[in-house]
Amino acid sequence: MSAVDFDLTLAEQCAAIMEATDRAHRELEQMRNTAPLVRLWTGDNCDLVHVVECEDEASWEDPELDAGVGTLKIDFSMPQAQWLNDMYGRMERGEKINVVVSVDYMGIRWSGLMKRCGVATDELGYSQLTATFLSDFQQLKTKLLWSTPVSPAGFQPKKVFNLAGPAPWVVLGALHINLCRENMPLFTLPDDPLKLSSWWEGFDMSTWTVVVKPGSFMDGLASGVPFGKLSSRFKYWHEAATAILNDAEMSLQWRRWFTGDPLPWPRAKLRHGALVVWVEDKSGIYAGTSNGGTLVDGLKRNIRSYTDDFVENIDSSIVTIPTVPDYRIPGKRLTDARVPYVYFPPDSPGILRSNFDQQLPGPVQMVTGGTSAPGVNETMSALVQGILDVVGNALQFGSIGGSVDALLRPFYENTVLAFIAIKLLRRAQQVGDFREFEYFIASGGKAYTLDSLSVIRAGIFETRAIFSGSMEIINAAPYVIGAPGIGHFGRGDRVATRIPGDLTQRIHVERVSKTTLAWGVDRSVDVPITLGGEKLQQDPILRIMSEIAAAKSELKELGVMG
Numbered sequence: 178m179s180a181v182d183f184d185l186t187l188a189e190q191c192a193a194i195m196e197a198t199d200r201a202h203r204e205l206e207q208m209r210n211t212a213p214l215v216r217l218w219t220g221d222n223c224d225l226v227h228v229v230e231c232e233d234e235a236s237w238e239d240p241e242l243d244a245g246v247g248t249l250k251i252d253f254s255m256p257q258a259q260w261l262n263d264m265y266g267r268m269e270r271g272e273k274i275n276v277v278v279s280v281d282y283m284g285i286r287w288s289g290l291m292k293r294c295g296v297a298t299d300e301l302g303y304s305q306l307t308a309t310f311l312s313d314f315q316q317l318k319t320k321l322l323w324s325t326p327v328s329p330a331g332f333q334p335k336k337v338f339n340l341a342g343p344a345p346w347v348v349l350g351a352l353h354i355n356l357c358r359e360n361m362p363l364f365t366l367p368d369d370p371l372k373l374s375s376w377w378e379g380f381d382m383s384t385w386t387v388v389v390k391p392g393s394f395m396d397g398l399a400s401g402v403p404f405g406k407l408s409s410r411f412k413y414w415h416e417a418a419t420a421i422l423n424d425a426e427m428s429l430q431w432r433r434w435f436t437g438d439p440l441p442w443p444r445a446k447l448r449h450g451a452l453v454v455w456v457e458d459k460s461g462i463y464a465g466t467s468n469g470g471t472l473v474d475g476l477k478r479n480i481r482s483y484t485d486d487f488v489e490n491i492d493s494s495i496v497t498i499p500t501v502p503d504y505r506i507p508g509k510r511l512t513d514a515r516v517p518y519v520y521f522p523p524d525s526p527g528i529l530r531s532n533f534d535q536q537l538p539g540p541v542q543m544v545t546g547g548t549s550a551p552g553v554n555e556t557m558s559a560l561v562q563g564i565l566d567v568v569g570n571a572l573q574f575g576s577i578g579g580s581v582d583a584l585l586r587p588f589y590e591n592t593v594l595a596f597i598a599i600k601l602l603r604r605a606q607q608v609g610d611f612r613e614f615e616y617f618i619a620s621g622g623k624a625y626t627l628d629s630l631s632v633i634r635a636g637i638f639e640t641r642a643i644f645s646g647s648m649e650i651i652n653a654a655p656y657v658i659g660a661p662g663i664g665h666f667g668r669g670d671r672v673a674t675r676i677p678g679d680l681t682q683r684i685h686v687e688r689v690s691k692t693t694l695a696w697g698v699d700r701s702v703d704v705p706i707t708l709g710g711e712k713l714q715q716d717p718i719l720r721i722m723s724e725i726a727a728a729k730s731e732l733k734e735l736g737v738m739g
Contacts, residue, residue, distance in 0.1 A: 201508055208663070209653050213282040213694065213702065215249070217257065219267070220275025220290070223435070223450025227257045233305060234697040237280050237287045237312075239668050240707075241690045242419050242429055244318060247278065247289055247310035253296050258306040261294055277450065278310050279433060282694060282702065284660025285667060288433040288452075289313050313431055313452050314415075316387060322351055322409035322417060326358045337410050341627070343397025344405040344425035345456035348418040351407050352454065353389040355414065360385050383446040390441055390455035402427065402458060406627050420635040426460035428669035428688075459669040460688060461514030466671070471682050476517075476673070511661040512670040517686055519656045519666045523677035527654035532647050533676050533685075539640025540616040541605040543633045546596035546624035553594050558582055561589075597624040599633055616640055644685050646674065646708040658692060658704045668692050672708065685709075 185193065215229035231251060238245035251258040260267075264274055276291040289312040298304040325335040340347050360382075382388060405421035422429055434441060436449045447453070460466065470476040501513045512518045521528055562578030569577035598615075605612070618636040620629065652658055656665040666672055666689065673686045687709035696702040 197507070204508075205653070205657060208283060208659075209657060210701075211282075213280050213696070216279045216281075217260070218277040218279065218450065220273040220277060221271065223277055224272070226272070227260060229257050231255045231257060232698075234695075235280075236693060236695040239285075239287055239312065239692045239694070241668060241688075242314075242415070242422065244315035245287070245289070245312040245691075247280070247287065247312065249278070249308045249310070251306050251308075253304035253306045261291065261308050262296060262306055264294075276308075277433075278308075279435070280694065283658065284663035285658070285694075286432055287312060287694065289315065313433060316452060317352070317431070317454065318413060318415045320352060320355055320359075320387075320414040322355055322407075322412055322414050323358060324410050326354050337408055339406070339408050341406040342394055342404060343400065343402050344421050344427060345400075345402060346392060346394050346397040347405045347407050348421055348429075349389045349392065349454065349456060351409070351417065352414050356385065356387055356389065384448055385451060386448065387452045387454065388447060390453055392455075400458070406631050408628055408631075420631070420638070422456070423638055424631075424634050426458075428457050428459040430455050430457050430669070457669065459512075459514050460671065466515045466686075469673075469686050470684050476684065476686065509662055510657065510659070510665045512666045512672070514671060517671040517673050519670075519672040520684075521648065521650070521656075521672065521674040523675050523679075525654075527651045527656065529649040529651060531649070531674075531677065534643075534645045536643040536645070538604050538608055538642045540613040541608065542598055542600045542615045543618060543636045544596060544598045544615055545618040545620045545629055545632045545636065547591065547620065548595060548623045549591050550594040550623055550625040554590050557589050557593065558586065561585055595624055597629050597633075601637065644687055644709045646685070646687065647705065648674070648708065649703070649705040652702060652704050658706070674708065 182193065183190070212230075213235070215232065215235065216225060217227040217229060218225055229249065229251070232249055233252060234250040235248065237247040251261075253259070253262070261276060267276075268274055277288065278291065279286060279288040289310045291308055292311045293309040294306065296304055296306050322338050323330075324333045324338050326338065328334065338351070340351050342350070403425045405425060407417050407421060409417050418429070431452055431454045432441070434447050434449075434451050434453050441447075441453045441455075499515055501516055503509055503511055503513065504516075504518065561582045564578070565581045566576045566578035569575055616636055616639075618632050618639075620632040623629065650656075658664050658667055660667060668689050668691070671686055671688050673684050675682060675684055685708075689706050689708060691707035693705045694702065695704070
């Protein structure tokens with residue numbers, strides 16, 4: 178939009194502003210009504226094979242910190258459907274079995290690998306192919322954090338992999354170290370061991386299929402984000418990263434890069450089709466952000482910090498409201514984490530239907546442990562052996578300390594300083610006297626260590642008060658979902674809303690935890706969204722299965738289960 182010419186009359190200035198506004202709306206409508214670009218690529222070198230423009234129906238889920246499911250339904254007579262179904266033909270042509278899909282809409286890119294493909298024929302003889310894809314986060318869910326990444330599997334001298342520092346640096350650093358292990362053939366055999374050059378390809382990151390956006394330790398310190406500590410004994414990376422990112426209220430981002438796209442960072446050298454991973458602070462919690470309010474007093478701005486015991490959080494009110502220069506640039510649509518831009522009132526024409534749930538806080542005391550603090554068992558063993566050696570020599574029995582210690586160890590080991598209990602004073606004051614008391618968090622770590630503190634933080638997060646909502650909205654009525662600069666908000670961004678009929682008129686500000694891009698031959702593109710804690714919106718069976726998966730992970734850490 179050009180600047181207003183103040184030499185014109187007031188009526189002419191108003192007409193010029195209205196004309197520019199209408200032009201901006203038409204351009205936005207043109208972008209929004211442009212059909213999503215769906216492309217199919219080979220699993221070998223990510224070569225483009227088909228552009229899909231014949232789909233009967235499509236749906237692409239994009240949740241936070243989890244793999245989304247994509248569904249594509251096509252008339253089976255179409256070339257795209259035939260190619261997706263022809264698994265053996267892809268192998269014969271050297272295209273490999275896997276299929277990569279990418280979906281571009283309003284600057285957002287959903288991509289992933291095909292997981293399942295089926296053909297159904299109805300009673301009239303009409304055949305339709307349904308292809309199911311899992312988003313690229315599924316690839317990250319298969320990355321393990323080895324105890325000693327620089328050693329082969331048979332020799333892991335370091336029992337536990339540890340990394341501490343600013344949360345994004347820890348999460349991305351752990352992933353990068355194990356990507357080095359995956360891609361450097363000194364640690365693992367290349368796909369073609371007899372090809373001499375393949376032994377050295379791993380040292381060139383431009384050949385990797387997954388890369389981490391670089392960021393130094395000092396950059397993390399300067400940003401003021403919370404610290405995190407990651408410990409793993411062959412834990413999956415996403416299991417270790419999720420708790421840290423949730424605790425820091427940070428958003429993991431990933432995007433597949435194709436030749437011709439803007440570089441994700443200056444002078445980046447990437448392989449065509451590489452998956453780029455990075456972390457963004459879309460909450461602004463630790464920088465001072467709006468956290469609800471009412472229509473009377475408006476949004477209240479708070480900054481979050483740790484209490485003196487570094488266990489609970491405390492929100493301190495801030496009077497000033499920061500200015501966001503980007504909000505004043507015509508045509509630039511985005512959301513600043515500190516001052517959310519998007520607000521859906523109950524009577525908004527953009528809301529078709531909504532559902533809101535609230536989970537009240539859980540127990541007021543967190544308990545974890547199982548293994549004594551470092552040095553406790555060793556000290557008790559030394560005392561037992563020393564005392565009994567002295568007694569044995571005095572009675573002329575000889576040094577019997579070692580033998581007796583072997584018999585007594587099962588009775589005293591992990592009995593002193595093996596468990597830690599922390600009461601959440603702020604929560605206890607808030608919930609009242611009639612309350613749930615204790616919550617035990619399974620942990621393979623030692624009590625009274627930084628590990629136990631991080632486990633307790635995870636327990637506090639799991640049992641916190643949660644506001645969760647799901648809304649089926651009409652895109653561009655009035656807000657548009659899209660990438661920053663193109664759309665007003667997207668996954669991870671914070672939006673404000675109110676519960677219809679709530680007499681308190683309280684405004685809830687929550688992050689978008691899930692979006693779903695869907696369309697069909699009989700309907701245009703729509704994007705339902707989920708706010709806040711998506712867990713409350715899940716099917717109970719799915720929630721139980723996720724808890725079982727988490728428990729299995731803990732048992733694996735303890736060495737109980739494979």
